[in-house]
Amino acid sequence: MTDGSNLLPGAVTRVPVGLDAPPPTEYRKRRRQIDLVRKFRTEFLFAVGCVIIFLSIFLAVCGAWISPYDPTFSTGDVSVGPPSLKEWPSLLWEALTSDMEKPPHWFGTDSSGLDIFSRTISAPRTDMTIALSSGLLSLIIGTFLGLLAGFYKNWATEILMRVSDLLQAFPVFITAMILVALTGRNTFIIVIALGIVYTPIFVRLTRAEVLSQRTRGYVEAARAVGNSEWVVAIRHVLPNSLVPSLVQTSTTIGFAILLTSGLSFVGAGVRPPTPEWGLMIALGAPEMILGEWWQSVFPGLAISITVFGYAAVGHGLEEDYR
Amino acid sequence: MLQRFVIRRIIIAVFQLIGISLAVFFLIRMLPADPVARIVGMNATPDIIAQAKASLGLDKTVLQQLGNYIGIFSDTKDPGILEGSLGVSWVTGESITEEVGRFLPVTLELITYSLIIALLIAIPTGVVSATRPGGIGDKIVFVWGLFAGSQPEFWWALIFVFFFFYWSFALFGISIAPAPLGRLSPLTDAPDVITGFIVFDALIQGEFEAFVDAAWHLMLPVGTLVFVVSGPIIKMVRQNMVRVLRSDYVLYARSCGLSSRTIGLYALRAAMAPAMTLIGIFYGFLLGGAVPVELIYSLGGLGEYSLRSILYFDYPAIQGTVLTIAMVSLIIYLVIDILHAFIDPRVTY
């Protein structure tokens, strides 16, 4: 068949569509499914999470620029506590209206004189870079491997799944410690290590979804229409198998932040003096016994809020796609 | 049937353990870390370097090292795995088997109590909140679950120490919690080691003072872990229960006129079965989370030991701890799978 001319010319409209409701004139306009905007407006938790995520990325990009002090140089004021709550409004006013030569230490300083506030808002550059990169890395590799494992059932994919299971069964923290501590503890290595650690999750999710989609009718129909196997896999199955993995990404990024800061805390992660939340908590820990709480509390608060934001967004997406 | 299943799993587990130990063995030797430099420092002469290398056994080829490790070439000081020895620590010089044997129960005790208490708290909470989905109580519970599950446990451990040890002393003159310096106060006599679970040992030997002291020292560490792990458990239990309560099973059971109690039991069983496999994952998560917690509270468990081994590039110790942890994990997964098969007959052996 090369053109349509062997069809009856002027084919008449057939049997009326009967009792179906009259069709809407514009399907696209009425489509409301992946309406993130609506979700943002109606679900408080989701909205809060989105704001937190936005803030984390914003600080990752501009944190170091907007910080009042250089996060790696001593300010000279050692172990100064943060200003009391009563002073905050007036200090805030002053800071915003005039150009203060010596901005207040909102979060205090540590025993080396480094300003905690500056370090706290500069740390996202490290933490978020690692978390986002490793999350994306594991997503991409994991879904690709998952597609292969779901589509081809041979000895190679079997081994892949066994290895993936083993990796997943072993405590994540210890695996990460080994990979990071023994390879040099620079940012790049940490990203790779976390990427490896989180890949099995996406492999498993994608593979399960691919296995489920493979038995669906439209896959057979795609074959019957005349596509080759590879085209069926890429054009039909893959796009329909990505959703669970995409939904899981936000939560995984949250876990990556926890893992990065945890590793740095125990000394198996980022090296000082890079500002990093976990590291800051570790440095401040001995001081806490002495009552200087601000060195560890603020970075920890930052972790707590940030990861909660990613978890909230992840949960919100999960609810929709369940 | 059950026997065959267990035997098959054990055989597979043995292979997996072999796989893991080989993988770790080669992996750590492929990574760029240099244990020799760590021992001798930056300014060592080639002689000293060579000497250090020989003492660590690193002058031999990798395969020879593997052989020693397994125990093919006999060496009385370090007979190899086949004779039951995990080697000797490059840091302390002591038998790793012994060290691991000392530290493992500490970690296991911490994790087991945490998991049990977390389950006891989280499961009923999740179930009850599921019975009124969308209500205020339910919303609070579920947000709490989400929150707790996203917290850095090391930070909270510090905060707990700060509040319950330091601040409570500053405010009230007494500390609610002990100083984070170990499992017992220095003045208390430790009970004899039977299981290694100090609270349990003290209890069954009737040593009341040791029992109370040990429990007091474990209060915060366990509390920290319970706080963090109960979050995802609540979330999962609640989700499962809500789904089951709205399912056709429950509707049909009601149409048969079964009592609420019977329906509740039906629902619980249907909701719990898929959750079993996740419990194994929580155990794994706790094993990892134990590392910073043990560190902060100076408990002296396997977590701390593994951290030290890794930071000091103590290869035999690393291998030993990985092997041990893998074995513990595999045993736990096997037990969970058996339980799961009991509860849910659809699972085939």
Next chain:
Amino acid sequence: MSLQEPSGTQLPNTTGGNGSGTIIEARNISVTFRLDSGSEIVAVRDFSISIGAGEFVGLMGEPGCGKSIAAMAMMGLVRPPGQITQGSIKFLGQDLLGLGEEEQRAIRGRDIGMIVQNPRFSLHPMLRVGAQISNVYRAHNKVSRRAAWNHAIDMLRMVGINDPEQRVKAYPHELSSGMAQRVLIAIALSSGPRLLIADEPTSGLDVTIQAQFLDQMWETVRKTMSAVLLVTQDLGILANYCDRVLIMQKGSLVEEAPVYQFFETPQHEYSKSILALQRETLDGHTDIARIDKNQLPFIRIDNLTKHFPIRGSRSKVHAAENVTIEIKRGECVGLVGESGSGKTTVGRCLLRLEEPTTGEIAFDGVNLASLPLETFRKYRSKMQIVFQDPLDSLNPRWTVDQVLAEPISLHSDMSSDQRAKRILDLLGLVGLEEDVLTALPRELSAGRQQRVSIARALASNPQFIVLDEPTSALTPETTAEIIRLLIDLSNELKIAYLFISHDLTTVKFICHRVIVMYLGQIVESGTKDQVFNTPRHPYAKALLSSHLFPDVSNRRVDREVRQTLAGEIPSPITENLPKGCYLYGRCPSQKERCRDMSQDLKSIEDGRLVRCWRVTEGDLTDNA
């Protein structure tokens, strides 16, 4: 056709309000669902019904019309978050909705029994069947565990399960769907209820099993003078078993009538459209064009055999055995059978969605089965398929436009303008409007989705289409439309069909020839009139007798002799298949010789083929 009440049907005198005879009387029941977002949906509005002792009442409507909700509300039960917001129910004289929760609970399961649609989602998967039956029994009767367990065994025996002592220990997933369904009946009947509510209890069951099941329910009801409210979408069930019929549309009752009256003279618009196809069938009038009998077939399936290996075992699933079929241009050949018959497998092997184990598939002389897959792909444009589940066979992320464009670009090199025009032509052929192009499959009704599938099949200008149960997932009125569409298309475009179906009503309407399959073998084939009017093979006879045609003049419950087969359909695994005739063990006309002698397909007079020595040797004389 005159209305006569045949003997055997005693319609009890049950106009509503008749004291002693009325079992349940509901007035103005409304059920409302309040969603999380705050909006409300009225699922059932002003539903009123009255059922008397011994009555078998049918409730019908399209999916989503609220019939299941209304039926369940009859026992005061609504799936959360719904609520009964209005109305009253009098059950055996008592005000059901006014009773306390505990008393309502006591009535449910004891005096009112419910059979739901899908046993897999209702029976608890982790408890033994016997335990579930006895739990329900003990919830209403104070008996010991032992006594309840024995009662469970008795109930299983009563519902026709062989070997109940063993089966009672089984878990639901270990039973076939037919048996699981019977367990549901056992539970519902365990305490001797006065009213049985059955919600599509036979969907998913094979025709012959369905007949056994419904026969049993019918007899139980008549014997115990209880009552049945049967929710169904099957006109056949309504016509053959029900005394009265209620029709629902969008939550409201639109018609209520005694069964004869309903089928003779439906009042409401909606009822008329439901019955559209049936009336045409009964008139014997069909539009399908006659074909030239003398032309040679252009498709010939020769000795097609398909085996599926079973993991971990040496036996195989014999899906199809030595199937030989010829199809002429423009002809519609019907392939009928129950589960395990192999009819779906044949259709799929034809298009090489499964690879045949042995056999030839000749298309215009070319043996397609032996071609390498690459070369075969070019032939796909000539042979297409339409699947059973309309939503499942369309890519959920693709618009209709993309779905139709794919086959066109695969099999031709039209420019995008030409392609767009062709797509519009296709839409016109299947009766869809242009707006549908931007729609996603889930935004369309089932009928429209199936039209899109048909348009996709037509896109490459095929000469032959396999239709795999194309209307099984559709409501009766949509089925009528689709069948008419298919007939028109075949007439105009001279496309041949292989029409695979278990719905004999539609097969009778559209097909020229009919082939009956059982356990992978063809057991009878002939023209439509031959097979439907005078089936010869015992299986074909039982199948046609069990099939519930929506014909009130010939109700199954009125027949003196009902052709049935004993037992369940075995699964076609090597060890189950007998050496001789596959029907041995179930056949009412079997003899010793049948057991060991393997049967061949032989032709009898008037061009038919039958696989039964008793028929071909004239040993079996009978009437349909």
